[in-house]
Amino acid sequence: MIEKEYKITMNNCENKQKSGLKSSATLLLILAICIFSMIMAIVSIIYIKKSVTTPMSRIANPKIINIPKGSDLKTVSSILKRDGFIKDTMTFNLLAKYKSAEGNLKAGEYQLSLDMPPLQILNLILEGKVYQYPVTIPEGYNIFEIASLLSKKGLAEREKFVLLAFNRDFIESLGIEANNLEGYIFSDTYYIHKGMDESAIINKMVDTFRKRVLNEITDEYKKTGLTIHQIITLASLIEKETGNEVEKPIISAVFHNRFKKRMRLQCDPTVIYALLLKGIKEKKIIYDGNIRKEDLSIDSPYNTYRYAGLPPGPIANPGKPSIHAAIYPSVSKYIYFVSKNDGSHHFSSTIEEHNRAVRIYQGKNNVTTKDTKKKTKT
Structure with missing residues (x-):
């Protein structure tokens, strides 16, 4: 009887030892997996960080790309990869999701260069910093010539620009006392992005006229006996x-x-x-x-x-x-x-x-x- 109980006790001990060994092995395996996962995570983070902060080239080689309206993240990353600005779409998409950029990417034309890292490119598109085309309005151009110039550059519809320049309600909203805006569009170099509304373009030009001309001649013109409108009219004759x-x-x-x-x-x-x-x-x-x-x-x-x-x-x-x-x-x-x-x-x-x-x-x-x-x- 005693011998039988002894054997049972020994068997239980052996079973417990085996069970303990199995548990230890399991723990070691889990620990190894965790350590491996951590190492892989760290390596991935280092890789992704390096990927999103490393440009494709040290040479700029700027190029204008277009992000169409309604483009989702997949479309944007595909355009960037197609034009050689990112190595792979997966890393860029992960970066965009990490920054909660999905759904917040702005459509428009952007000037990108190969020396810009993906992170900089993403921030540019997120902020909507679209490319501004430089347009110089020569002194002496009339409204029709300005409208044609903008139209040729694809920055405005000629007819819409002209109609606005002769629209009394619109002119009044700009604070200009005249029948049309002839003479009140300042000759200068402007930076205009594609898709910019014609009213915004005109507003920008008239605002420049106000700052560069009206604010400077407020007191000077009075001694001539002419109104500001007459001064601008006379100046246009001299200009031509x-x-x-x-x-x-x-x-x-x-x-x-x-x-x-x-x-x-x-x-x-x-x-x-x-x-x-x-x-x-x-x-x-x-x-x-x-x-x-x-x-x-x-x-x-x-x-x-x-x-x-x-x-x-x-x-x-x-x-x-x-x-x-x-x-x-x-x-x-x-x-x-x-x-x-x-x-x-x-x-x-x-x-x-x-x-x-x-x-x-x-x-x-x-x-x-x-x-x-x-x-x-x-």
């Missing part, structure tokens, strides 16, 4: 008459002197603008680059050969030198000028002197152009 900054104050003096003598301004560019407006209204080209004698009689309030004083508004968007010249004309008795066909003009204070200059510089040519104007002011 010459690109020679030295001559701008002299041409301004001619116009101011003609005001005082109650003479018509007889400014060729106003006739060109009148022809342009008529052509747009009738949907045909009327001005082909030449002004003919019959054009000088066109019935338009912009025609300063037919109507005295300034036209009802600017005929272009003048630069600051022309605006300054309108406020500060030079001191002279000149009331005539004629093109010398070299970018400069001959100025006269008498009709006899002017007619002699016309014969010298224009000969018998009875056609005037933008570059070779024949002035016969009376």
Whole structure:
């Protein structure tokens, strides 16, 4: 009996020892798995961190890519991999999910380069820092030319831009007291992204005009006896008459002197603008680059050969030198000028002197152009 109990006890001990060994082995296995998992996790983290902070190349090689509207994370990462900005989509997708970027990626055009790491690229798209196209509006461009320039660059619809520039409610919302925005779009270099609304583009340009012009001439223009609108209108005439900054104050003096003598301004560019407006209204080209004698009689309030004083508004968007010249004309008795066909003009204070200059510089040519104007002011 005792022997039997002893055997049972020994068997139980052996079973417990075996069970203990199995438990220890299991614990060791679990521990090994945990350690391996931790090592793999650390390695993965190091790999991912290195992957998202390492660019594809040290050479920039910038390129503009387009993220279409409605693109999900998978589409965005595929575009980036296709264009060579990331090595694999999985790592980029993991990064995006870690940053809760899914669903927050902004559509648009982005300028990316190969020396930008994936993390920087993701942040750029998350923040919506789309590429801004530089657009320079030359001094003297009118609204129609500006609209065409933006349209050619794919940044605005020409017709929509023009309609807004002539929309009274929109103009009033900008705080401009005029029938249209001609003259109030400042000539400068602007940065515009594709998809930017035409109203936002115009707002940006008018705001620049307000800051760069209106805020600076608030007190200066008053001594001229003209309103701000009249100053901008006069400046636009000066702008279109010459690109020679030295001559701008002299041409301004001619116009101011003609005001005082109650003479018509007889400014060729106003006739060109009148022809342009008529052509747009009738949907045909009327001005082909030449002004003919019959054009000088066109019935338009912009025609300063037919109507005295300034036209009802600017005929272009003048630069600051022309605006300054309108406020500060030079001191002279000149009331005539004629093109010398070299970018400069001959100025006269008498009709006899002017007619002699016309014969010298224009000969018998009875056609005037933008570059070779024949002035016969009376």
